[in-house]
């Protein structure tokens with residue numbers, strides 16, 4: 001049966017590398033597709049070179065299962081980045097996860113709809129692994145929902161368009177994200193929404209590789225991840241990302257997770273029952289026909305009927321709310 005992903009807020013603390021480690025260069029950026037190895041640095045494209053010792057921590061941005069994310073500054077240029085750090089003392093799964101995350105994120109380094117990857121670093125002394133990435137100064141959609149309230153249709157069309165452009169880019173590279181949810185969609189002050197956190201993503205060997213594992217956040221999983229035979233049989237991870245986007249949009253509109261009553265405590269059995277056997281989640285009255293249809297196209301229980309990212313990008317809901325038309 002599925003593994004439920006328990007959120008742990010570990011109090012991981014990682015000092016940035018000591019001056020003695022400064023001989024390790026943290027080049028920014030150079031093309032590479034390799035994952036971090038011992039003593040390694042990897043970077044995204046050619047350009048400046050910075051050293052770990054040139055980076056100063058400013059504040060903690062957040063904690064997750066995978067580690068701690070810091071806001072950091074390059075002391076020489078004053079450029080601001082986000083640095084995700086996983087300590088060597090973390091469990092083996094977490095360490096494996098950050099290496100996969102590094103590899104996949106480095107392959108997805110040049111889309112304006114994906115949080116930009118700038119490089120990674122593995123300390124030979126401590127074994128800690130860090131990923132340097134673009135700093136998204138408005139936080140996540142989850143925090144925006146909590147602080148600013150629900151999103152209107154025009155804002156959701158913008159969110160949907162940005163995320164679909166990101167998914168289109170990833171899916172074309174055989175990458176399935178597997179954890180699309182408000183907490184993993186980051187926003188900057190230009191109001192751009194970008195996909196982040198590749199901690200449970202998967203690089204498919206072939207386009208239609210079945211995606212068998214049950215990683216990701218249980219609440220946003222599609223019905224066929226629990227019961228592939230009942231919902232489309234030939235399950236693939238691309239359609240599951242679209243389901244998660246549909247639920248995310250519903251949550252941002254309604255202000256609470258749509259498969260549970262407001263205030264109801266989520267538990268795995270309730271969620272699985274609601275996802276597989278409950279009514280298909282839908283919008284309340286008062287929304288436009290285009291928005292309702294868009295969400296329905298994302299949330300078709302049969303995975304084979306669910307629209308793909310390129311199809312959804314042409315949906316009337318996005319066309320109607322496109323500021324450029």
Ligand SMILES: Nc1ncnc2c1ncn2[C@@H]1O[C@H](COP(=O)(O)OP(=O)(O)OP(=O)(O)O)[C@@H](O)[C@H]1O
Pocket residue numbers: 007061062063064065066067068069082084115133134135136137139140183184186196197199
């Ligand atoms: N690029 C970024 N810019 C700004 N803040 C960020 C960035 N990346 C992550 N954060 C902040 O750090 C928090 C934790 O990040 P992230 O989700 O990547 O960690 P994680 O360990 O993979 O978490 P989980 O797997 O539990 O979702 C985010 O919720 C967000 O608040």
